Amino acid sequence: xxxxxxxxxxxxxxxxxxxxxxxxxxxxxxxxxxxxxxxxxxxxxxxxxxxxxxxxxxxxxxxxxxxxxxxxxxxxxxxxxxxxxxxxxxxxxxxxxxxxxxxxxxxxxxxxxxxxxxxxxxxxxxxxxxxxxxxxxxxxxxxxxxxxxxxxxxxxxxxxxxxxxxxxxxxxxxxxxxxxxxxxxxxxxxxxxxxxxxxxxxxxxxxxxxxxxxxxxxxxxxxxxxxxxxxxxxxxxxxxxxxxxxxxxxxxxxxxxxxxxxxxxxxxxxxxxxxxxxxxxxxxxxxxxxxxxxxxxxxxxxxxxxxxxxxxxxxxxxxxxxxxxxxxxxxxxxxxxxxxxxxxxxxxxxxxxxxxxxxxxxxxxxxxxxxx
Amino acid sequence: xxxxxxxxxxxxxxxxxxxxxxxxxxxxxxxxxxxxxxxxxxxxxxxxxxxxxxxxxxxxxxxxxxxxxxxxxxxxxxxxxxxxxxxxxxxxxxxxxxxxxxxxxxxxxxxxxxxxxxxxxxxxxxxxxxxxxxxxxxxxxxxxxxxxxxxxxxxxxxxxxxxxxxxxxxxxxxxxxxxxxxxxxxxxxxxxxxxxxxxxxxxxxxxxxxxxxxxxxxxxxxxxxxxxxxxxxxxxxxxxxxxxxxxxxxxxxxxxxxxxxxxxxxxxxxxxxxxxxxxxxxxxxxxxxxxxxxxxxxxxxxxxxxxxxxxxxxxxxxxxxxxxxxxxxxxxxxxxxxxxxxxxxxxxxxxxxxxxxxxxxxxxxxxxxxxx
Numbered sequence: 001x002x003x004x005x006x007x008x009x010x011x012x013x014x015x016x017x018x019x020x021x022x023x024x025x026x027x028x029x030x031x032x033x034x035x036x037x038x039x040x041x042x043x044x045x046x047x048x049x050x051x052x053x054x055x056x057x058x059x060x061x062x063x064x065x066x067x068x069x070x071x072x073x074x075x076x077x078x079x080x081x082x083x084x085x086x087x088x089x090x091x092x093x094x095x096x097x098x099x100x101x102x103x104x105x106x107x108x109x110x111x112x113x114x115x116x117x118x119x120x121x122x123x124x125x126x127x128x129x130x131x132x133x134x135x136x137x138x139x140x141x142x143x144x145x146x147x148x149x150x151x152x153x154x155x156x157x158x159x160x161x162x163x164x165x166x167x168x169x170x171x172x173x174x175x176x177x178x179x180x181x182x183x184x185x186x187x188x189x190x191x192x193x194x195x196x197x198x199x200x201x202x203x204x205x206x207x208x209x210x211x212x213x214x215x216x217x218x219x220x221x222x223x224x225x226x227x228x229x230x231x232x233x234x235x236x237x238x239x240x241x242x243x244x245x246x247x248x249x250x251x252x253x254x255x256x257x258x259x260x261x262x263x264x265x266x267x268x269x270x271x272x273x274x275x276x277x278x279x280x281x282x283x284x285x286x287x288x289x290x291x292x293x294x295x296x297x298x299x300x301x302x303x304x305x306x307x308x309x310x311x312x313x314x315x316x317x318x319x320x321x322x323x324x325x326x327x328x329x330x331x332x333x334x335x336x337x338x339x340x341x342x343x344x345x346x347x348x349x350x351x352x353x354x355x356x357x358x359x360x361x362x363x364x365x366x367x368x369x370x371x372x
Numbered sequence: 373x374x375x376x377x378x379x380x381x382x383x384x385x386x387x388x389x390x391x392x393x394x395x396x397x398x399x400x401x402x403x404x405x406x407x408x409x410x411x412x413x414x415x416x417x418x419x420x421x422x423x424x425x426x427x428x429x430x431x432x433x434x435x436x437x438x439x440x441x442x443x444x445x446x447x448x449x450x451x452x453x454x455x456x457x458x459x460x461x462x463x464x465x466x467x468x469x470x471x472x473x474x475x476x477x478x479x480x481x482x483x484x485x486x487x488x489x490x491x492x493x494x495x496x497x498x499x500x501x502x503x504x505x506x507x508x509x510x511x512x513x514x515x516x517x518x519x520x521x522x523x524x525x526x527x528x529x530x531x532x533x534x535x536x537x538x539x540x541x542x543x544x545x546x547x548x549x550x551x552x553x554x555x556x557x558x559x560x561x562x563x564x565x566x567x568x569x570x571x572x573x574x575x576x577x578x579x580x581x582x583x584x585x586x587x588x589x590x591x592x593x594x595x596x597x598x599x600x601x602x603x604x605x606x607x608x609x610x611x612x613x614x615x616x617x618x619x620x621x622x623x624x625x626x627x628x629x630x631x632x633x634x635x636x637x638x639x640x641x642x643x644x645x646x647x648x649x650x651x652x653x654x655x656x657x658x659x660x661x662x663x664x665x666x667x668x669x670x671x672x673x674x675x676x677x678x679x680x681x682x683x684x685x686x687x688x689x690x691x692x693x694x695x696x697x698x699x700x701x702x703x704x705x706x707x708x709x710x711x712x713x714x715x716x717x718x719x720x721x722x723x724x725x726x727x728x729x730x731x732x733x734x735x736x737x738x739x740x741x742x743x744x
Contacts, residue, residue, distance in 0.1 A: 040692075041689075041692065044700070049680060069695060070692045070695065077688070317455070317458070323441060330699075
């Protein structure tokens with residue numbers, strides 16, 4: 001790891017719930033931490049000052065989308081992703097692997113890379129481990145990801161095995177291609193729900209000694225139980241002295257189980273996408289603001305929340321904004337949801353530091369999902 | 373005027389450009405001032421804190437839209453418009469007259485009021501001077517408007533005359549119906565482009581002694597020259613010791629001419645609507661941010677602007693947000709445009725206070741429209 005990056009476990013158990021500190025060239029991240037998704041170089045509807053005020057520490061953008069539009073070269077000419085997003089904190093970009101396998105059409109995966117037709121104009125494009133690194137070098141995020149093969153769920157064992165084989169070869173080539181010491185290149189563990197494939201993939205990647213590791217290919221329809229199995233199996237295989245990042249996971253019960261297994265970082269579209277659809281996260285469970293019963297309710301979404309939505313707007317006012325098609329509704333509930341995630345993760349971190357993670361986690365889940 | 377309202381001309385000429393101070397129960401407004409439009413109880417995409425930071429002093433909402441959805445009674449039950457909009461500064465509501473005559477279908481205007489089918493579900497509704505006041509009493513804005521008849525342009529003389537006749541009768545009835553001393557009821561001068569009708573309407577309304585007067589029925593297609601004629605004729609007919617409000621006008625050349633004629637307040641959708649369409653106001657003239665030439669431009673919209681868009685985002689980044697369909701583009705350019713309007717009006721006010729209005733106005737227009 002370059003001198004500008006540092007990872008330190010501050011409290012907790014090395015292979016259990018842990019509180020860490022990840023230093024990057026654009027500042028530090030206290031973990032466990034949530035990474036809001038800014039797919040196309042914007043967290044939808046939220047200004048960077050507002051993200052910062054909500055306590056967000058690090059944001060994510062997508063190489064696939066940005067390479068398509070406006071182009072990684074354009075982002076570079078505009079001063080890089082930090083300048084384009086107006087955000088001077090840490091940024092992580094994913095490799096584009098997940099998007100190629102979920103959005104693009106007519107994929108052809110070869111040893112060399114993946115050819116596909118993009119989802120915007122259908123033009124044929126190729127992504128290789130080298131081109132994914134080159135694009136991410138141009139984008140300039142603090143943490144970049146090696147190109148992986150992300151199979152769907154369910155998926156035949158031989159397909160998952162082939163994905164691991166390619167992901168491992170591509171990880172080595174990504175590392176060879178990466179040349180910016182101010183960016184950390186992390187690798188992604190694949191292997192579907194096959195324990196031995198996960199073990200093999202993690203073992204090989206760890207042998208290559210990356211400065212950070214992600215667990216990919218989960219939250220693709222396998223359900224909470226299998227997600228817990230995969231994460232519970234994979235996380236302890238990753239070195240305790242490196243940060244662990246679980247990709248695409250944000251459902252509170254999944255987060256709690258994964259933090260318990262030793263995961264440090266999470267990204268997910270849930271707070272932003274649900275916010276745009278009038279679904280607010282609260283510590284007492286989700287709240288559908290379009291519901292008629294909120295019509296004349298003067299209470300905020302959550303009484304003890306300090307976000308700009310809860311400080312100034314009632315449930316009834318928010319319901320009206322959604323009913324009237326006013327964009328301020330999605331904006332405000334997105335901000336609330338991001339603040340909820342920051343507070344939720346903050347409680348987990350504090351509990352870890354105070355050696356009472358299990359009790360806190362149980363209390364949070366009981367309240368969120370109902371204890372009856 | 374109730375004791376909570378005060379109007380004072382601080383500088384300038386009584387019937388020429390003037391700087392004033394309008395005190396309301398929710399704070400004071402330094403004039404000339406611009407009133408951003410929050411039709412459905414939201415300035416589209418902008419949080420109230422952001423409006424305040426941009427220097428906005430007063431905002432407007434529409435009785436017609438809010439009476440339809442969620443209903444004036446629902447707004448009242450939610451604590452009134454200030455609570456619903458999260459805005460503790462002054463608010464003005466229009467009567468619904470303009471919207472009935474521009475949006476609704478199958479209008480039938482009688483002595484009593486206007487029957488119409490609303491533009492949302494086509495249901496038949498009636499608006500009378502009394503019901504427009506009752507709705508605005510429920511909404512709770514600081515300044516409310518008497519129901520008027522707003523004819524289109526061009527319009528036969530007899531139609532304009534009939535509009536004046538009805539508007540005068542309705543103004544008297546609105547005043548009789550109004551009972552909240554914490555709200556000021558202002559009347560609207562109609563009369564199309566007919567000088568004698570404007571004179572008649574203004575004279576009759578002034579005789580009724582309203583605490584403030586609006587000039588309505590302009591900026592409906594009559595063009596800059598005729599607008600200047602109508603405003604130049606009407607404004608001096610209104611008492612110097614009352615605020616004057618020009619409805620629906622925001623084009624810089626119209627604003628400057630109208631301030632010169634002694635107008636104090638303006639509302640217009642231009643900064644917000646144009647902002648959503650990637651058109652930025654600058655002191656050097658309008659800028660179309662979708663234009664290809666901004667693609668790799670690292671400069672902000674306007675070098676000396678202190679708004680959140682100009683402080684953190686380049687023209688190239690903003691262009692990308694619009695190209696990618698990201699709502700942050702409309703949000704940021706709306707905020708910039710509102711800040712532009714605040715700064716533009718601020719310069720006019722300061723020039724009036726320093727007795728150099730004409731030179732400032734000429735300089736602003738030369739730069740905005742080009743002097744060649």
